[in-house]
Amino acid sequence: MDLRKNSQSEIAKQARNLGIKIYFNHVVTNTFGYRRINSVELMELSDDGNTTIGNKIKLNCDCLGISGGWTPMVHMHTQSGGKLDFKNDDQVFIPKEIDNDQISIGACNGDFDLETIIDKTVNKINIFLEINNQDYKNTKVECSIEKEKRNIWLLPNKIPLGKTKCFIDFQNDSTAKDIKLALKEGFRSIEHVKRYTTTGMATDQGKLSNMHALGIIADTAGVKMGTLGTTTFRPPFTPLTFGTIVGRNVGKFFEVVRKTSIHDWHVDNKAQFENVGQWKRPWYYPKNGETMHDAVQRESKAARDSAGILDASTLGKIDIQGTDASEFLNRVYTNAWSKLSIGKCRYGLMLNEDGMVYDDGVTTRLAENHYLMTTTTGGAANVLGKLEDYLQTEWPELDVYLTSVTDHYSTASVCGPNSKKIINKIFPELDLSDENFPHMSFKNTKLDNINCRVMRISFTGELSYEINIESKYGKSLWEKCISAGQEFNITPYGTETMHLLRAEKGFIIVGQDTDGTMTPSDLQMDWIVSKKKYDFIGKRSLYRSDTIREDRKQLVGLLTNDPKEILEEGAQIVSDTNTKPIDMLGHVTSSYFSPNLNKSIALAVVRSGKNMKGQKLIIPMENKNINVTVSDTIFLDKENKRLNA
Amino acid sequence: MLNTHYPQITDNKLNDVEISLQEPISKINLRGKSKEFFAKVGKVLSLILPNEANTSSFSENFNAIWLSPDEWMVYFKNDDEKVIFNKLYSEISKVNYGSVTDISDQWICINLKGSKIYDILSAGCSFNFDQFLKTDGLSTQTIVNHIDVILHNKNTYNINLFVRRSFSEHLCLWLNDSAKFI
CATH class of the missing domain: 3.30.70.1520 (Heterotetrameric sarcosine oxidase)
Known part of the structure; x- marks a missing residue:
């Protein structure tokens, strides 16, 4: 079928010679079939193309192909800011000449026959490149030229528009009726019609639909084609494979990987790794075919009984300098910082403006106006961004400068009752007495003439030292610690053991025991919120009616009635399984079997949990109910004796 | 005696792209x-x-x-x-x-030399290098293969790329891999 009245083109002649009947001046008015097409209905067009005339002709078929004719590919031109002109003779948009470093030649300029293309190309290139003569001037070619043209944007049909679906955009299923409705409702801008109907917004970016949509809009609005403008022709013009978009980011390049300077040692010592943010962190170090559970039990026991060592290099580190550094920390953290002595460290809790716990870490006062803040591993970049944002937008009056030093320092954390002896072997000249070097303090020292910063801080509840050194020496320092700790059976431990050890002490992990809805009070950490400070981020929100509700979910400890039963993290907690619907009180946030306590322990958030100590609750699981008792969050060494052991 | 360890970045020359570690700096x-x-x-x-x-x-x-x-x-x-x-x-x-x-240990300096260095960078970076490559001494902070970098145009087709130490091995593997396809 061809809606033109005739054609003398070469292809039409060949079709005729082959005995193929061409229905000129006809259009498809209907299709038939269930699940697949089996026939089409044709009708002849009137002279003006506005209606169909004559009898319906039914033709059997198993496929209907549609051609919209040639349309110049103006995408590059419009992408570089060029505008379009409507060429009325050909009913196509062509690039409007622009004073730019580009020319449009060939079909994209609306020239479809070879002779014109060569002729215009030669001329345009001559002008563009300022060439006078070239071999291709006056090239003559003979080719079949299609002269007959006829364009109808919306084919006529006996069936009213509302009763049939004249699809314009085959991907988004928008129809001619949708476009007409948009105009009826007052949309005039082509951009608005596009968005209202979603025409041209599918992955083909209007390749099939835009011209028809523009034509129907022009006809309906009674204006000339193109006067209402065009949308921007966008890539992807030719469909892309996913492979093109992904590029080489496959296999080992699928995800970005961060490694600590000690990574190779961990690999050599058969560590299993855990992804924490983009970091590869040692998870546990299985020995002789140990399961993860066995390895973690062994590592945890060793850390409490003698000595353990953890690669803590991934923690975020921010260097803070400036005369207002103390004031800055006062505003950032919930507790007070002005009176922290030089050489001392303090734990801090950072809130969002909504009063919910955002991050935590230990900050050390290196000098009068110089601090080193540590953040969680996953939160480092966000914390730095947030703090820099506050300095630039909220507190420009503060003289404070932040610099990320996360990668600059490597950190080996040695913990356990023998940690002091190991540190003493590494730094024999350092006075490690409690008087000279108490908990939550640091010392600058040297190892083989290399600067080191030793901090006595603990995330395990054990006597513990963290050694910070420039990363290029990180692996060497680690090996020195392993060597010095050999006689004490120093045991490298990974993040799983670290989680277990801190859970025994009831220390939270932001992001595991918190979920963006926990206030310090919910975490039973009211002690860290200063009542005296004028302000800090999130302070106002802590006194909202909702944040002071007594029945908020609060952090508690859980002990299973069967001490060998380990709860599943994320498991729901209820008090009664008989009432329907079951009232969910909270969920388990952290759960482990503690080899040091020889029982299962868990942390959980439970509604009104603070007042439920000793109360029996139920963890309903798929096959059974597990009975638990609400306990304190600290399971081990409540008196903190081990910190000074 | 403490030894120094730098990320495992092997100097490489492929398809007119020379990649070399510039540490210690x-x-x-x-x-x-x-x-x-x-x-x-x-x-x-x-x-x-x-x-x-x-x-x-x-x-x-x-x-x-x-x-x-x-x-x-x-x-x-x-x-x-x-x-x-x-x-x-x-x-x-x-x-x-x-x-x-x-x-000093926060960033690792990698030198990229050769006429194709911008082809490699462009494979994983949306920054328009048109002006950058024409002007010695220009610098930019951008993202290459999802990794923050600082680029310093030393002179024609010779740039110093600074990347955080922890990302450096991954980025160099990616640069070497990309160099195979230009």
């Missing part, structure tokens, strides 16, 4: 706004810090890259890296003229 982060700060930096380094965005300045021994209106990275090769740092820290940080932070 000292790097110092400078932040400040006051005229005293600029005066002290000038005195210690004999260098005027660039104040135009994405530019750099250099002297016989030092390169200074603009990072933000009050932040610069100075890098240099020096046998005794701490002498310069200590001097700057004493003259600036200690007297509250600004902040001086040693970031």
Whole structure:
């Protein structure tokens, strides 16, 4: 079928010679079939193309192909800011000449026959490149030229528009009726019609639909084609494979990987790794075919009984300098910082403006106006961004400068009752007495003439030292610690053991025991919120009616009635399984079997949990109910004796 | 004796792209706004810090890259890296003229040379290098293969790329892999 009245083109002649009947001046008015097409209905067009005339002709078929004719590919031109002109003779948009470093030649300029293309190309290139003569001037070619043209944007049909679906955009299923409705409702801008109907917004970016949509809009609005403008022709013009978009980011390049300077040692010592943010962190170090559970039990026991060592290099580190550094920390953290002595460290809790716990870490006062803040591993970049944002937008009056030093320092954390002896072997000249070097303090020292910063801080509840050194020496320092700790059976431990050890002490992990809805009070950490400070981020929100509700979910400890039963993290907690619907009180946030306590322990958030100590609750699981008792969050060494052991 | 370990980055030349590790290089982060700060930096380094965005300045021994209106990275090769740092820290940080932070191990410097280096970078970076490659001394902070980097155009088809140490091995593997396809 061809809606033109005739054609003398070469292809039409060949079709005729082959005995193929061409229905000129006809259009498809209907299709038939269930699940697949089996026939089409044709009708002849009137002279003006506005209606169909004559009898319906039914033709059997198993496929209907549609051609919209040639349309110049103006995408590059419009992408570089060029505008379009409507060429009325050909009913196509062509690039409007622009004073730019580009020319449009060939079909994209609306020239479809070879002779014109060569002729215009030669001329345009001559002008563009300022060439006078070239071999291709006056090239003559003979080719079949299609002269007959006829364009109808919306084919006529006996069936009213509302009763049939004249699809314009085959991907988004928008129809001619949708476009007409948009105009009826007052949309005039082509951009608005596009968005209202979603025409041209599918992955083909209007390749099939835009011209028809523009034509129907022009006809309906009674204006000339193109006067209402065009949308921007966008890539992807030719469909892309996913492979093109992904590029080489496959296999080992699928995800970005961060490694600590000690990574190779961990690999050599058969560590299993855990992804924490983009970091590869040692998870546990299985020995002789140990399961993860066995390895973690062994590592945890060793850390409490003698000595353990953890690669803590991934923690975020921010260097803070400036005369207002103390004031800055006062505003950032919930507790007070002005009176922290030089050489001392303090734990801090950072809130969002909504009063919910955002991050935590230990900050050390290196000098009068110089601090080193540590953040969680996953939160480092966000914390730095947030703090820099506050300095630039909220507190420009503060003289404070932040610099990320996360990668600059490597950190080996040695913990356990023998940690002091190991540190003493590494730094024999350092006075490690409690008087000279108490908990939550640091010392600058040297190892083989290399600067080191030793901090006595603990995330395990054990006597513990963290050694910070420039990363290029990180692996060497680690090996020195392993060597010095050999006689004490120093045991490298990974993040799983670290989680277990801190859970025994009831220390939270932001992001595991918190979920963006926990206030310090919910975490039973009211002690860290200063009542005296004028302000800090999130302070106002802590006194909202909702944040002071007594029945908020609060952090508690859980002990299973069967001490060998380990709860599943994320498991729901209820008090009664008989009432329907079951009232969910909270969920388990952290759960482990503690080899040091020889029982299962868990942390959980439970509604009104603070007042439920000793109360029996139920963890309903798929096959059974597990009975638990609400306990304190600290399971081990409540008196903190081990910190000074 | 403590040994130094740098990321495993093997010098490589492929398809007219030369990738080489440039460590050890000292790097110092400078932040400040006051005229005293600029005066002290000038005195210690004999260098005027660039104040135009994405530019750099250099002297016989030092390169200074603009990072933000009050932040610069100075890098240099020096046998005794701490002498310069200590001097700057004493003259600036200690007297509250600004902040001086040693970031020598925070960033790893990788040199890229060859006519195809921008083809490789463009494979994983949306930055338009048209102007950058034409002007010696320009710098930019951008993202290559999802990784933050600082680029410093030393001269024609010769740039220093600074990447955080933890990302450096991954980025270099990616650069070498990409070099196979240009």
